Amino acid sequence: MEPEYKMSSENLDFHYGDFKALHNVSIYFKPCEVTALIGPSGCGKSTFLRCLNRMNDLIPISRVAGKVTLDGDDIYASAVDVAMLRRKVGMVFQKPNPFPKSIFDNVAYGLWVNGIKDKAFVRERVEESLKQAAIWDEVKDRLQDTALGLSGGQQQRLCIARALAVKPEVVLMDEPASALDPIATQKIEELIHRLKETYTIIIVTHNMQQAARVSDVTAFFYLGKLIEVGDTDTIFTRPKKKQTEDYITGRFG
């Protein structure tokens, strides 16, 4: 086994009832790299992302076969504490989804549910996370205001801060900028650039320019299969597979 993989999936199959959504997906994620998952709608990239922190467990008719590892350990093993896993593998969703609570409470939430009660520590961590997510200056004077009063872009950065507050090791992002305007999108992308110094980031995106801008590695999914994965530069300039080339040149999808 090659060293230093943060996460991996090996021969991963995923079923929704009778429908097989993922076929035999094997992929390795290096630490402190950004991997972009691209592909047309319904190709399974979001489903795959949600396998990585067992978010698909919530769907009663779903079934997983194969292996997903974090630091070499199978996350689908029966002894695994799912809550603990999700603390380590955080997630940012497509639509900003702050809780209907104050800005402070949103970021502190993850700490509270993980049993951290020390008020000074929580306050410090909230500030640190908001700074990391590049939204501190915009909200520092109104931490007690409701998070629902923020703009869409601010809400998404707040959600990123919320995810960072529990110090995850991997951050999954499911089209984090698709509901945002270009300026907010740019802020999120800059943020991803800075965050990859600390975190392993896996991002699903519909936007190929975005994949090219933010990622080190790109994986192309089509019809539930991983078609090709490689350095982003290579994928976008010299893809090996015809399907990949057709997709990135805009011939379908």
Add this chain to the structure above:
Amino acid sequence: MAALLVSKITEKSRSGIRAAETYTEELTMSKSDQALDDANVAYDKRRKLKQRIIFALFRGAAAVNGFALLVIIYFMVANGWRAISWEFLTQPPMESMTKGGILPCIVGTLCLSLGAIIAAMPIGIASAIYLNEYARPGKMVRLIRLGINNLAGVPSVVFGLFGLAFFVVILKMGVSIAAGALTLGAMSLPVIIGTTEEALKSVPDTYREASLGLGATKWQTIWRVVLPSALPGILTGAILGISRAAGETAPIMFTGAVFFTPRLPTSIFNEVMALPYHIYVLATAGTEIEKTRHLQYGTALVLIALVLGMNLVAILWRTRLRKRLK
């Protein structure tokens, strides 16, 4: 040569025919367009009229509701307001219930309603949380739901008899606030479960995902995120369910309420008088029904004010909670 000429002529006439065809086609087209326009104008008028009639009917249907409530309230106020006095609200009935007030009934109904809330809300909310958040869909859940739906259809007098057999006799509570409140509570369970489930369903799944994604357990997610968001809906539903039950006579007539007792309850095992039962007694079982007519209306007015008051509190409470969430 001739053949050529013929063919040329036919060619010409053909093109002429074609031109004529095109012309008539255009003509009929524009004609039919005109016809379509005419038809459209008439049709348009007709369909707009149809819409106006249908909406007027719907508006009427909606107005009937408000009208019915207004008529009931007017009727009660017009007939009952003369009976309302300080004495009426603060004295027990006197002289074989032909004079005096209804204080024990007011206190009794409040005790029964409060008891019903205390008994039914935790069970109802817990059931709804189980059904909506934990239970995996399957035979078991379908069976439970079937049970709840049927419980909602059970006539109130059957609840009364059940309460008499179970709470009063088997559990030896006697005719008491406890037995009456539990019976009322059982009766309002389906409403509380139903509205709580609706309230839980209206909480976006994205909240649940966000919370679980941060490493929260299912219960932490429910307790800290789902319930606070659903609370306004749950509380209103519960209060509306109880206020409906508070006006019922049948469930309490064998279990909690008595014909007459001048003293106020000091324990949950005391029997009480209650507003709906008191109306029933005055209107049907008294010795001098005509003489107590104004007392009956007065009592009904107080009951309606109490129930509407509870609903108003529920609505105000919900508005306040919603504002705080925004």
